[in-house]
Amino acid sequence: MKEIESVEDIWKHGYGNGYGITWLFLALARTAGFDATPVLVSTRNTHFFNPKLMNPDDLNTNVVLIKLDGKDRYFDPGVAFVPFGTLPWSETDVEGLRVDKDGGTWVITPMPDPASSGISRQASFQLDDSGSLEGNVTITFKGLSALLRRIEENDADDAERKKFLEDEIKSYVPVTIEADLASRPDWNSSAATLVAEFHVKVPGWASAAGRHTLVPVGVFGGGEKHVFESSNRVHPIYFNYPYSDTDDVTISPPLGWQLSDLPQPQNGDLKALAFNISVDKKDGALHVSRRLMVNVEMVNVKQYATLRRFFENVRSADDQQVVLSASAPTN
Numbered sequence: 655m656k657e658i659e660s661v662e663d664i665w666k667h668g669y670g671n672g673y674g675i676t677w678l679f680l681a682l683a684r685t686a687g688f689d690a691t692p693v694l695v696s697t698r699n700t701h702f703f704n705p706k707l708m709n710p711d712d713l714n715t716n717v718v719l720i721k722l723d724g725k726d727r728y729f730d731p732g733v734a735f736v737p738f739g740t741l742p743w744s745e746t747d748v749e750g751l752r753v754d755k756d757g758g759t760w761v762i763t764p765m766p767d768p769a770s771s772g773i774s775r776q777a778s779f780q781l782d783d784s785g786s787l788e789g790n791v792t793i794t795f796k797g798l799s800a801l802l803r804r805i806e807e808n809d810a811d812d813a814e815r816k817k818f819l820e821d822e823i824k825s826y827v828p829v830t831i832e833a834d835l836a837s838r839p840d841w842n843s844s845a846a847t848l849v850a851e852f853h854v855k856v857p858g859w860a861s862a863a864g865r866h867t868l869v870p871v872g873v874f875g876g877g878e879k880h881v882f883e884s885s886n887r888v889h890p891i892y893f894n895y896p897y898s899d900t901d902d903v904t905i906s907p908p909l910g911w912q913l914s915d916l917p918q919p920q921n922g923d924l925k926a927l928a929f930n931i932s933v934d935k936k937d938g939a940l941h942v943s944r945r946l947m948v949n950v951e952m953v954n955v956k957q958y959a960t961l962r963r964f965f966e967n968v969r970s971a972d973d974q975q976v977v978l979s980a981s982a983p984t985n
Contacts, residue, residue: 672732673716679731680718689721693728695750695763697742703749705760717745717763719752728763735804737846740766743798743895747951768896768949770846771797775826775874777854777903781978785860785867787905790836791852793823798895800848804841815841819850828876828972831856865980871917871933871942872972874901878946879972882965887958893948901944904936907978913940915977922967924960926950931971940976 656667661678664670670678683690694713696703701712717730733742747765751758774796779789795803807815820833837851860869877899882891907913919932928947933940946968953961 672730672734674732676716676718676730676732679729683718683720691719692753693717693719693750693761693763694753695745695748697744698746698748699744705749705751713751715745717741717750719761726764733805734808735801735842735844737797737801737844740770740797740801740846742801746895765951766798766896768898768947771799771895772897772899773799774899775901775903777873777901779854779856779873779903779905781860781869781905781907781911783908785858785862787854787856787859787873789854791823791833791854793819793850793852795848795850797846799897800846803848804843807841815839820852823850823852823854826874826876827856828872828879829856829859860978866914867911867978868975869905869940869978870972871931871940871974871976872944872969873903873905873942874944875969875972878965878968882958882962885962887955887962890955891953891958891961893951893953896947896949896951898945898947901942903942903944905940905942907939911978911980912938913976914979917974917976920967920971920974922964924964927961927964929964929968929971931974933974933976944972 655669656663658664658667658670658674661674661681664674664678677692680690680692694716696712697715700714703712717728720727720729727739728741729739730736730741730745736742741763746763748763750761750763752761774794775791777789777791779787781787807818810818816835819835819839823833824831832855834853835850836853837849839848839850856873859873860867913935916933916935920930922929926949929945931942931944933942935941
């Protein structure tokens with residue numbers, strides 16, 4: 655490989671490191687007539703940058719600021735798989751030096767909207783007489799959630815990627831399940847989503863109680879099952895990026911069984927944290943809608959009790975049960 659000394663060399667040879675590719679993008683944007691400015695930033699996965707200390711080594715990467723339709727948009731094409739107009743999480747909400755002929759000004763890169771990242775799970779299950787679920791699940795990783803997984807599995811082969819995704823869906827369900835990846839996700843794309851389809855079996859999800867069967871509603875509540883269980887906290891809690899997880903689950907009962915009792919909707923809203931779950935009937939089947947939103951970066955120890963109580967309420971809502979009856983209920 656030939657030595658790279660300028661963005662012109664990157665353009666000619668067709669290769670370069672991420673830092674140089676971002677500078678090439680800056681040059682191309684300016685050549686195309688855009689108002690583009692270089693910004694040196696400090697990634698928050700390695701630094702808590704303090705501009706008063708003026709340590710230039712902490713400004714360890716580069717992004718490009720472009721004015722589009724009167725709005726500031728940040729870009730880092732030097733990171734593989736980054737969707738258009740998106741920064742990796744480590745470059746969001748950090749201070750950076752916007753370089754200009756007068757020496758530069760300090761800016762703060764934006765924090766992404768929680769709706770742009772997270773996990774969307776859509777499932778259709780059949781419940782059998784033994785209380786087991788079987789069906790198909792489609793998982794869509796959005797925004798930074800998709801980017802992180804593409805980067806993590808970039809060097810993996812198909813078998814390792816398959817196991818990675820099957821282990822992940824198993825972590826969502828609070829009991830032991832069987833999961834088989836049934837699709838070929840697009841790992842090598844910079845699309846805003848990464849989609850995976852599974853065939854899933856959940857043995858013994860429902861339990862018999864006399865002439866009734868009890869069905870928990872929180873099929874995908876495993877991720878919150880044991881978080882913040884300790885009553886004491888020494889260090890602050892750090893969330894990498896805002897996200898919003900949503901679930902749309904349909905469970906069809908066995909032939910001859912009917913839904914006889916539905917729990918009330920549950921909601922929790924702390925502005926920076928929000929949760930809601932609702933259960934209804936849909937064409938004779940059980941339909942569960944669930945949403946968990948986190949829009950906070952760091953929670954200090956003084957606020958830990960509030961955070962812990964919020965997730966206790968999430969678990970309580972997930973543990974609600976629907977009653978199935980062998981015969982139609984009387985009014």
